[in-house]
Amino acid sequence: MSDIIEQPRYGCALSAQQTVLAIPRALPIVHAGPGCASKSFAFAATGAGFQGEGYGGGSHISSTNTGESEVIFGGETSLAKEIKGALQILDGDLFVVLSGCTSDIVGDDSIAVAERFAAQGYPVVGTETAGFKGSSYYGHEIVIKSIIEQFIGSVEPKVQRGLVNVFAVVPFQDPFWRGDLEEIKRVLTGIGLEVNILFGNGSAGISEWANIPNAQFNLLISPSTGIDIVKLLQEKYDTPYLQYPLLPVGAKETSQFLRDVSVFAGLSPIRTERFIKEEEKRFYDYFISVSDFIGEYWNNLPVDFYTVGDSIYAPGISAFLVDELGLTPKKIYLTDELKPEWQQIITESLSARDRKLVTALTFENDGGRIEADIRQSADKAKRSIILGSSWEKFLALDIGSLYAYLSLPLDETVILNDTYTGYNGGLHLMSEIYSAVFKRKTATSRSIF
Template sequence: MPKTKKDKCKQTNSINQVRYGCALGALHSVTAIPGAMPITHCGPGCVDKQYMSLAFYNGYQGGGYAGGAVTPSSNLQEKDVVFGGAKHLDQLIAASLKIMEADLFVVLNGCIPEIVGDDIGAVVARYQKKGVPIVSAETGGFKGNNFTGHEIVTEAIIEQYVDKFAPDKTTKKKGLINVWAELPFQNTFWRGDLAELKRILEGAGWQVNILFGYGSAGVKEWLTIPNAEFNLVVGPWLGLKTAKLLEKKYNQPYLHLPILPIGAKQVGDFLRSIAAFAKENEVKTEAFIKREEKEYYYYLEYFTDFYAEYWWGLPASYAVASDATYNLALNKFLVNQLGLIPAKQIITDNTPEKYREAIREEYKHLADDVAAEVEFIEDGYLVTQTIKQGEYGHKPPIIFGTTWERDITKELNGHIVEVSYPVSYDVVINKTYIGYRGALTLLEKIFTTAISKSA
């Protein structure tokens, strides 16, 4: 029997228990912008698969105004493969403009039209010449996962829409920042997280273009992107490509803070770093931190009775299997706020190679005297085997992962908190695990999970 070829991460060319969508899954980045509508040029079932995996069986987030069964699709057939589907797409766009109401239309294509050579850019260009707010994005599944697709879509909107329709691309508004953080829908808690992120930034004196979700002013907010004083990238890597594009295009500097802040310590460091970078809002930042910490530690003071006195089965060590953003954020919080011991850390989002070394460095100083190794693994079987090899001591560990990790958690007699796609045993509306308020929610989740195991 021939040997199975594996890469340096011991992975084959197939992935078990997938933890992201394909590039076309970035249609959800479009639906996350209030007033935007995706139009998809792909095979039958492609949109449904991306919706069911990313937006349904992942916190049951739902489709909303432009997602789910609403999203227009060409549903390409065999004849479109043979003769091309450009005419089919043209008809779909024309029909969508008549029926669907939106401030911006984004045409995304799938594998079939990219392989057969459909020029969606040329089709869309005809509508752009008529002044229709529409852009095209080449998101064939083989381009990469939905993180890649997200960057493709974001760039397309900036290049083809913002650059064309923004009324003022030169004036910079003092105190206005563009925020590039989590991937909508892929991150199950993105709605609540972005709302909390905007809340703490505004509390510290900033005006915020959050760009996605309820807190965004929608498509018209995107038109003010060139007016921001700077761009803020929150997380280990996603958003850096966009920030560099805007730096080049609109002469906007950017600040990269790799740690999504959870809890008082991280939020304080986060807000002070922004104030120091811009040399603005220092007084407002300190006043806001003081107010928020007073409330945060008020609740935590009462929690400490439980944490100090409850001796039965509370975890002392943990593993995290998630995307890079939540993985690093959770590690910082669990080590510094709770004093837990990191056992196994696994990043599952196929982080581009060029960012991995910088991420590894972050894990070398989780705290002054705590470091951990992080592994980049996408395959579910290998994730399970890696978690199984962890040293967790004599207490049941807590696993921060996905629905896929439930079996290995049972095998380890541990506790599981689902924090990364897919999250199939948690209905999520606007829950957040970040900032001040989200940290308290996370504490409740962790220890409710731990003590209810014996029920």
């Protein structure tokens, strides 16, 4: 994050406080200046479809609110006092200390302070998540690895056949994370797996995290964030992992995803195919039911699209739009910072689906450049739909394109358990795209676009 960028799509590493809050009954303790925690919440929860404070978020997050005294004399004493107070007052199963820029610059050892409480038997984990160290994706990985190292620790695995740990979308950074994880757990359970989903309403909380070493395998649904996590688990507990680099969206990709997982896990192909057959029948029954609408409003429907989102989400969405809806990709903008090897994984996975996806692929985290690039083709965007953030909504309205919501920031919609993942997610995405027609005042039956 060395360059100044316009319209950033992610927060700093401290935003990983939301990763902690996504674990049932886990609570963050922030060692940072006044306002850091509330600003992270405002972007990653309020600005992600008004997802609420949850069990202990928002203005309820414990913070040292470091000031001049801590900068001059050090803030470790203040942090220890804050942790002690939180343990006395707050009802949590796990407490994760996250340090901000001020405390890391002055040299406070937040991890050592946390370890003192852990040595006394308290469920406290320490991390260093200063904003200058990286983005919210980086912070997310740091928090998970710290919980594994400090809370779960070195234990002897008792492997349970059929048990899988899932690492996929980043909570809150993916505004649809709650529904996405519910759908992932649903389809994996459908083929016979027991799923540690780890985050959200489908997670059992800390007991599920403590069960991580006992999994038969780890499943990473991501081309980028999470790779270091599954490698750590492989090294620490000798747990193999399967990486599926594309988020499964719709019937075609989700069915392939389930077949690959089933083979890796050694599951019954009969049960897997039976579940896939049932889900595909349901999916395509709904798909066919929209044909009347398509025939009536075809002059209004988009023929090509732009997607603006991160590397975990946008490629899978784009593949669905091409493979199942028959749209043409104009540009696929991936907005998170990606290592060269991650870019290669994305390119190869999209190439295996359709070469058009690769030619449209652009790695760009500067929203200003993305907007300028789309505006260059504004005269050709009348039959396009832009899937992105609230910024892309205003761009779409300005250039006469359709729009649908996909990525942060989203401050003009409310998201509960919506999903674009799996069979149910594909249906929801389809309804969002076709409903976008009615956001245009000129959308009429059999009208000329």
